[in-house]
Amino acid sequence: MSLGLTLTRMPTMSGFMTCGPLWAQRCGSQVFYPGVCAGVSPLFKPQPAFSPAVQTCGGPMDIVIVLDGSNSIYPWTPINDFLKKLLPTLDIGPQSTSVIQYAVSAQFEFKLNTFKTKAEVLSAALGITQIQWGFHQDNGGRPGAAKVMVVVTDGESHDEAFRDTVIGECEKEKIRRFGIAVLGYYIRNNIDTKNLIAEIKSIASLPTENYFFNVSEEAALSSIAEALGDRIFNIEGTGKEGENFQMQMSQVGFSAHYSSKTDVMMLGAVGAYAWSGTVVHQRGQRANIFPLSAFERTLQDRNHSSLLGYSVTTLSDGQAEYFVAGAPRSNHSGQVIVYTVTPSKQVTVMDSERGKQIGSYFGSVLCPLDVDNDGTSDILLVGAPMFMNDLKREQGRRILGSKFDFMMQYFGRSLDGYGDMNDDTIPDISDSADFVNSISLRVDIGLQNPDANPVLDVFSQTAWDFSLPFAIDCGSDGVCVSDLVLSVKTGTEVPSAGSVLVSCNNREISFEVLVKNNKENAYSAQILVTYSKNLFYASVTSPSDGKEVKCTSTTQSGELACQVGYPALEKDQEVRLMALACQVGYPALEKDQEAKSDGKEESPADNRVDITIPVRYDAEIIMTRESNINFYVVDETKKVQTSVKTLDDIGPEFNFSLRGGSVSCDSALVDPLKIGAKPHKAFFSMESLRGIHRLDCWNVKCQAVKCIIKDMRVKDVYFVNVTTRIWNGTFASATFQTIELTANTEIVTSQPDLLIIAHKKMPFGFFQRKYKQLQEVAGYREENGRTD
Structure with missing residues (x-):
């Protein structure tokens, strides 16, 4: 449970309080971490423990997966892959699972009570081939169990009239419904997906954004399986019908601070609300747990990983007291929030400050100081132990701090300003840091009041020195001369010739980076990467041989610094790693990489590799069409x-x-005859269209209308509505039986070398027939006894 990870003074009981934020609580097969705290008396006697976030366990869960088995789902293999990835995330046992497949009719692949173990369910699911209510007790449903339905389909239903009734029954039975729309068939056949998406959204539970998924093709189903499994896990863990984790993983007591002025114990809960974090105020036996909304607007963290409560403390202006909480992962750079609490237990944020560097962990430690002992907080020290100095080392930083010896790292990992160590009436600050070449520590023990009990033996030791040194091996001259050799290879997604096509399914480019040292030890060896604005650093896969690699990215400047072989890359040692990046939107990717260390470099020429990769971008514009007629009969009578x-x-x-996608069109072809303003005389000639099946721009003269779509935004829909008139006289005077009229549309870009539009052409057409000729043909067939 990590009891003792947090210690804080408790003046009211002349003792201290300790917390174990990883104290676990088991609910069925689920394990939560609400945390636990307890006071300890001056005689080290534990007081009754308390856990403000202890959970009420939820019940069992029944899950029914409904699969569309119609022929339009093709191929079927991605459905099996989806089940293969989803089912292992479910806790089968407490969760019963059933699969129903439907096409013309529905059938059970297996019921809720068919299998008892995950292996049995998975084996049966992988054997499902394409081709009632799943929660009924006759099918294995359990009274009182939470009910979850997953619907996977690629088409609209044919019984829409029953939908509202069925959804109402689901709501009555408290069945949580996940709707997954597979758009592959619609996209392949240029069918508008709007109605399908709207229908699946109507099936999904509310809020829709938590229960609705859509994928562009069947093969993409497995990409959402993990997220779907997490959401189902949340339903089981909370027992509250789809509510996300609240305090189940809160780890209350990760930090603690006692406010003597308000008699409030502040407890940090970094895991609350899916790691967004919060603060718990404990007074006596009553706990006030602040909701997610209390700090959500200030944190503005869409990823919900701020870790608010990582550190807590208070500030005083002499009269009022202000609560302070650190969130070192807020927007990746860290944040400190100052707030007060009203008598009605409402939070009022007074101030906040964000860190200046991504990854610095700004706000991980808080230390207020009252320099002149007047009861007013003069300084708030904020630790940022991962702060990178100009040499790209994790030196660490504090507010009001300055540069220290370059050998020090993680300065500001912990801070304390409680006591006056040298009796000069000014509070002294104790700080921690790591050292590159040696770690040294001195501990001095003394009595704050030598004239009071207890006492120290006059002969007892009062100081200890500790050190953990290691030698710098640079030969007899003491100067390290290394020979770093850097080589970089692009991944298989980069062709040997031509450009990389970037799309929603192809956004990653990988680089295999190898750095080798051919001579003396290279201390603090680093790989420095500078990349263009259309790349952002995603991740680094550490070497398979266990060598440590630590990377820090600075998004604003497009730089990545990776520490390799720390503390030294030894002779003949090499480190191989894979760095991944994602494209955004410029014509070429540029990536400059350099290897360096603290020592001298024998051959700097092979320490640098510059890479330029031409790219093209799939605009991913989907064009669909609608028209008011598909068939027209010309009455020549x-x-x-x-x-x-x-x-x-x-x-x-x-x-x-x-x-497809503000729109402006040429107006020269709009009503060129000014019909209605003046009469127009039309002339039609007799012509034969026999043997011609289609009239389009290949065999007749066409006019083109150009429409410009500006500033297209992602996922927005734009319309070009065109109204035309068909010269009835032309076809009434012509000889033909059936003919198709076709208008062509094409979408192009002003940057064809950069942007690719996969499906940019689309025809519009309809059939025409002659009424009189149809009558003649029908009469001829009737006279000759033909019915075809």
């Missing part, structure tokens, strides 16, 4: 209209709408 006074005199209206 009606008189051809040659005097055109209105648009209706021309012929039928053909409307089509392009959905």
Whole structure:
């Protein structure tokens, strides 16, 4: 349970309090970490323990997975892969699992009570081939169990009239529903996905963003399995129908501070609200746990990983007392929040300060100082132990701190300003740091009041020195001359010739980096990487041989510093690592890499590698179409209209709408005859269209309308609505039976060398037939006894 990880003074009982933030609580097969604290008397007698975040365990859970087994799901293998990745994340045993597959009708692949172990369920699921209510007790449903349904489909239903009734029954039975829309069939056939997405969203429980997923193709299903499993795990862990983890993993007591002025024990809870963190105020036997909303607006952390409560303390202006909490991972750079609490237990944030460097862990330690002992806090020291100095070393930093010996690292890992060590009436600060070449520590013991009990033996030792040195092996001259050789290879996703095509499914580029030292030890060896703005550092895979590699990225400047072979890369030693990066949006990727150390370098020329990779970007624009008619019959028995006074005199209206992506179009072709403003005389000639099946821009003269779509935003929908008229007289005067009229659309970009549009052409068309000829053909077939 890590009891003793946190210690804080308790003046009211002349003792101290200790906490074990990893104290565990088991609920069924789930293990939570609410944390526990207890006071300790001056005689080291433990007081009754308390745990403000201890949980009420939830019950069992029944999970039904509903699979669309229709022919449009193709191939079926990704469905098995999805189940293979999802099922291991479920705690089968307390959770019963069933799979139902439907096409024309529904069938059970296995019921809730068919299997008892995860291995049995997984084996059965992987054997499912494509081809009632799953929670009923006849199918293994358990009274009182939480109910979860996962629906996977790629098409709209044919019984929409029953949907509201069925959803109402699900709500009545408290069935939480995850809806997964597979868009592959629609995209492959250029079908608008709007209605499918809307229907699956209506099936999913609320809030929709927690229960709805969509993937572009069947193969992408496995990419969401882990996130889906986590959300189902949350439902079981909370027992509150889909509510995310609140205090189950809170680790209350990770930090602690007692406010004597308000008689409040502040307890940090870094794991609360999915690691966003919070602070618990304990007064006597009553605990006030602040909700996520209390600090959410100030933290502004979408990733919910701020670790608020990593450190806690108080400040005083002589009258009022202010509570302070550190969140070292807030927006990756750290944050300190100053707040007060109203009598109604509401939090009011008074001030906040963010760290200046990503990864510095700003706010991990807090130390207030009252320099002149007037009851007012004069200085707040804030530790940032991972702060990188100009040499890219993790030197550490404090507010009001300055540069120290370059051999020191992680300065500000811990701070304390409680006592006056040298009796000069000014509080002294004790700080911790690590040293590169040696670690030395001196401990002095003395009595704050020598005239009071207890007493020290006059002959007892009062000081101890500790050190852990290691030698710098640089030969007899004491000067390290290394020979670092750096080589870099791109991953298989980079072709040997041509450019890399970047899309939503292909956004990573990997680099295999190898640094080798051919001569004397290279101390503090580093790989420094500078990359262009269209890259951002994602991760580094450490070497398989266990060599330590630590990397720190500075997003603002596009730099990455990796410490390799710490403290020294020895002779003939090499380190191989994989660095991953993601593209954003410029014509070429540029990545400069350099190896260096604290010593002299014999051959600097082979320490640097510059890489430039040309890239092209898939615009991922999906164009769909709609039109008002698909078939039109020309009635040649009606008189051809040659005097055109209105648009209706021309012929039928053909409307089509392009959905692809503010829009401005050429107006020169819009009503060039000014119909309605003046009459127009039309002339039509007899012509034969027999043997011609289609009229398009390949065999007739076409006019083009150009529309410019500006500033297209991600996931926005744009429309181009076009209204045309068909010259009825042209076709009434022509000889044909059936003919197809086609208009073509094409979407292009002003940067074709950079942006690729995969599906940029789309035809619009409809069929025309002659009414009189249809009658003649029908009569001919009837006379000759033909029905085809």
